[in-house]
Amino acid sequence: MDTAISLSDVTKRFTRKGLPAVHAVDRVSLEVSDHEFVCVVGPSGCGKSTLLRILAGLTPVTEGRAAISGETVVSPRQDVGIVFQKPVLLPWFTVFDNIMLPIKIYGLSEEKASAAARQLIELVTLTGFEKSYPHELSGGMQQRVALARALVHDPKMLLMDEPFGALDAMTRQVMNVELMRIWETRKKTVLLITHDIAEAVFLADRVFVMSARPGRILETLQIELPRPRRLQAMTDPRFADYVQHIQKLLGLDESAAMLGH
Ligand SMILES: Nc1ncnc2c1ncn2[C@@H]1O[C@H](COP(=O)(O)OP(=O)(O)OP(=O)(O)O)[C@@H](O)[C@H]1O
Numbered sequence: 001m002d003t004a005i006s007l008s009d010v011t012k013r014f015t016r017k018g019l020p021a022v023h024a025v026d027r028v029s030l031e032v033s034d035h036e037f038v039c040v041v042g043p044s045g046c047g048k049s050t051l052l053r054i055l056a057g058l059t060p061v062t063e064g065r066a067a068i069s070g071e072t073v074v075s076p077r078q079d080v081g082i083v084f085q086k087p088v089l090l091p092w093f094t095v096f097d098n099i100m101l102p103i104k105i106y107g108l109s110e111e112k113a114s115a116a117a118r119q120l121i122e123l124v125t126l127t128g129f130e131k132s133y134p135h136e137l138s139g140g141m142q143q144r145v146a147l148a149r150a151l152v153h154d155p156k157m158l159l160m161d162e163p164f165g166a167l168d169a170m171t172r173q174v175m176n177v178e179l180m181r182i183w184e185t186r187k188k189t190v191l192l193i194t195h196d197i198a199e200a201v202f203l204a205d206r207v208f209v210m211s212a213r214p215g216r217i218l219e220t221l222q223i224e225l226p227r228p229r230r231l232q233a234m235t236d237p238r239f240a241d242y243v244q245h246i247q248k249l250l251g252l253d254e255s256a257a258m259l260g261h
């Protein structure tokens, strides 16, 4: 298998004049193979979004190397689709035009892509809202527009930062299953960040568990649940074992005990 994503000893420190440096990420190394689905979990502020922005070519590393398909990342790439933690849509563009944005940016055929855009609008259940503007949508709907936009140019790879965080639990499960289907049928490489441990176990081939800031990889877990996975995978006894193991790593079992749960 080829290496789709590789981080070697990546360290990130944010510096601003007059302020102490923030050591966000500390010597993170990981490799993701082509067509693999991996999740990154870790406490708030541990550098998950920073890692994604590094891979997306939006922020440089302080030390180490980030590479995609063997090439050092220096700027955003066309073969990567990104869903940010916040939807970042253009307010003066309609839903349809927001989804088509990568096609315009990369100068691809709008005719071909508009069929894909329509299919994606159906997939993310926004039919009827094509001509709406972002401010006319709920947060969850905006995030679904961002998901469709990330997929419209059929990139090889998806980098997703808590893509379903703003969705209600039910829609979230539907989107997870849909994402799994897209991944299975179109064989993409997916790196998805989430703070939801169950979501990570449900989706991933491997889960990278990060420590609190400065973010380091505490452990990499191979998830051996059979595929294709549907929601009943969550009733597999191994599912609960994986979730508990990660909770322990993150010290969540103790805080739950303290709260009397
Ligand atoms: N542009 C920036 N300038 C200065 N500090 C930053 C910047 N971006 C992130 N940081 C700091 O880096 C650390 C990691 O932030 P990051 O957003 O990567 O965390 P996260 O794991 O994604 O958190 P969350 O789960 O809350 O989204 C934080 O302490 C944050 O304050």
Ligand SMILES: [Mg+2]
Pocket: 048, 049, 050, 085, 161
């Ligand atoms: Mg984040």
